[in-house]
Amino acid sequence: MTKGARQAAREKAKTARTRRGQAIAVVSSAVVLGGLSALIFTSSGWPDVQETFFSPEAFRTSFPDILSAFWLDVKMFIVIEVAVLVFGLLIALVRSSGNPVFFPMRMIAAVYCDVFRGVPVILLIYIFGFGVPALALSGVPNDPILLAGFALFLAYSAYVAEVYRAGIGSVHQTQTDAALAVGLTRTQALRFVVLPQAVRRVRPPLLNDFISLQKDVALVSILGIVEAFQQAQIFAASTFNYTPLVAAALLYLAVTIPMARILDHISARGEVNA
Amino acid sequence: MTVPVLELTGVTKSFGERLVLDGIDLSVNEHEAVALIGASGSGKSTLLRCVDLLVEIDDGDVLLDGEVITDPSVDVVEVRRRLGFVFQAFNLFPHMSVIDNVTLGVVRGQGVPRKEAVERGRSLLGKFGLDGREQDRPDQLSGGQQQRVALARAFAAQPRAMLLDEVTSALDPELVGDVLEAVRELKAEGMTLIFATHEMSFAREVADRVGFLHDGRILEIGSPDEVLGAPKEPETQRFLRRLLAAGRI
Numbered sequence A: 001m002t003k004g005a006r007q008a009a010r011e012k013a014k015t016a017r018t019r020r021g022q023a024i025a026v027v028s029s030a031v032v033l034g035g036l037s038a039l040i041f042t043s044s045g046w047p048d049v050q051e052t053f054f055s056p057e058a059f060r061t062s063f064p065d066i067l068s069a070f071w072l073d074v075k076m077f078i079v080i081e082v083a084v085l086v087f088g089l090l091i092a093l094v095r096s097s098g099n100p101v102f103f104p105m106r107m108i109a110a111v112y113c114d115v116f117r118g119v120p121v122i123l124l125i126y127i128f129g130f131g132v133p134a135l136a137l138s139g140v141p142n143d144p145i146l147l148a149g150f151a152l153f154l155a156y157s158a159y160v161a162e163v164y165r166a167g168i169g170s171v172h173q174t175q176t177d178a179a180l181a182v183g184l185t186r187t188q189a190l191r192f193v194v195l196p197q198a199v200r201r202v203r204p205p206l207l208n209d210f211i212s213l214q215k216d217v218a219l220v221s222i223l224g225i226v227e228a229f230q231q232a233q234i235f236a237a238s239t240f241n242y243t244p245l246v247a248a249a250l251l252y253l254a255v256t257i258p259m260a261r262i263l264d265h266i267s268a269r270g271e272v273n274a
Numbered sequence B: 001m002t003v004p005v006l007e008l009t010g011v012t013k014s015f016g017e018r019l020v021l022d023g024i025d026l027s028v029n030e031h032e033a034v035a036l037i038g039a040s041g042s043g044k045s046t047l048l049r050c051v052d053l054l055v056e057i058d059d060g061d062v063l064l065d066g067e068v069i070t071d072p073s074v075d076v077v078e079v080r081r082r083l084g085f086v087f088q089a090f091n092l093f094p095h096m097s098v099i100d101n102v103t104l105g106v107v108r109g110q111g112v113p114r115k116e117a118v119e120r121g122r123s124l125l126g127k128f129g130l131d132g133r134e135q136d137r138p139d140q141l142s143g144g145q146q147q148r149v150a151l152a153r154a155f156a157a158q159p160r161a162m163l164l165d166e167v168t169s170a171l172d173p174e175l176v177g178d179v180l181e182a183v184r185e186l187k188a189e190g191m192t193l194i195f196a197t198h199e200m201s202f203a204r205e206v207a208d209r210v211g212f213l214h215d216g217r218i219l220e221i222g223s224p225d226e227v228l229g230a231p232k233e234p235e236t237q238r239f240l241r242r243l244l245a246a247g248r249i
Helices: A003-041 A046-053 A056-096 A100-118 A121-135 A144-170 A173-181 A186-223 A228-239 A243-273 B044-051 B076-081 B098-109 B114-127 B143-156 B173-188 B200-206 B224-229 B234-245
Strands: B006-015 B018-028 B033-037 B059-064 B083-086 B161-165 B192-196 B209-214 B217-222
Touching: A046 A243, A056 A100, A056 A144, A056 A186, A056 A228, A056 A243, A100 A144, A121 A144, A121 A186, A144 A186, A173 A186, A173 B076, A173 B083, A186 A228, A186 A243, A186 B098, A228 A243, B006 B044, B018 B044, B018 B217, B033 B044, B033 B200, B044 B161, B044 B192, B076 B083, B076 B098, B083 B143, B098 B114, B098 B143, B114 B143, B143 B161, B143 B173, B173 B192, B173 B200, B200 B224, B209 B224, B209 B234, B217 B224, B217 B234
Parallel strands: B033 B192, B033 B209, B083 B161, B161 B192
Antiparallel strands: B006 B018, B006 B059, B209 B217
């Protein structure tokens, strides 16, 4: 066989292999999905479930109100995310600093991270939402949206501070040495050499925390704030139909799934670079 | 008599219980190149790091152009701007392009306008055989190329002296030559150099003086012919014999 012929044969075999793989994937998907659907749709309770959770009519009547309530979720998580990015970094810098001047702040920051990471977010929202107004301090806002938002901000800043801190710790000491050796101050070394590398490394876990925050905004409903989940519950409670909750779930997915894809993209690129 | 560029008197440094530098005296004149040889752990790297104030010494003094730089009141950042340091493992900034690596210290540390720094960086990179690589990332370069970027980075700040810490030890053998060529270039430019090295032939060729370090002390220092050709100290003889047996000379 000539060289060209062997190459052609090899290409042909490769194409056949690819086709076969694709065929197997299609068949197995059909079997699994078909099996699951058959199981669900032929179950004796399916007509009731369909009516309760997937009623097109209930969806149509509730969706516009849920969507407009969802804007509150969007506004809240955008504002909180930005604040968390800044404050979390600040906490991480304080905790990573070796400067003795910062010792008391370092201690406070460590206690803060431990406490706010350790308490369930839902409890924090309760404590801030009901506790702060009860103090009746003058000048402190009583708006439940602000208080609940503040609780989420504090909880997530604690998580994000630890993510940043891990990133800063992962940049090798030799990088700081090199930065100092070229004549930078410690602050400049941090700003131009350590932080850019640290932030790049922690982008995936940061985005992961943000996906989590986007869902946890629904927890503010426990203070009676009418955001998407609460609005859906109001519909569900008055009609005994849970379709509005499914509608709300779709809205959360509409923001978290794109975020997850961005995360995958960034992670994949990070692996190529590493 | 002219003032030496670098002078060390009784420099002592311990890490915990371990005495790493035990009263080092050394003076290096302008345009002079001093090679430091000795086994791993003899204190070569620590000595260089102490001079660049990356490590704080316990006792003794280091003088740069006659000024005591190990005094606690001295601004260490300002001192480091007058010295260049090149690390064994290059330590380039991986998130920056080659040209940004070279200009970072010049722009941020010394306040040289960016345009001027880039021009200076470009011409240095060209001199070290790295034309057209300005926009590459360090991980796109070979080890030898990275180390030449590191040399350019240290040289770009126009330091009074450069400290080279085994700049070829982390390289594959076939990449050593280009880096040594770059060091020769520095010497030809009249740069004052202290370099720790395992390359005896290179020390013999480039160094004006060779110092042999053993257990944190300079046991013997003199011209390459004296120290490498006819060493007086038994420890130096033993060290060179071991290198010879290992085929490293």
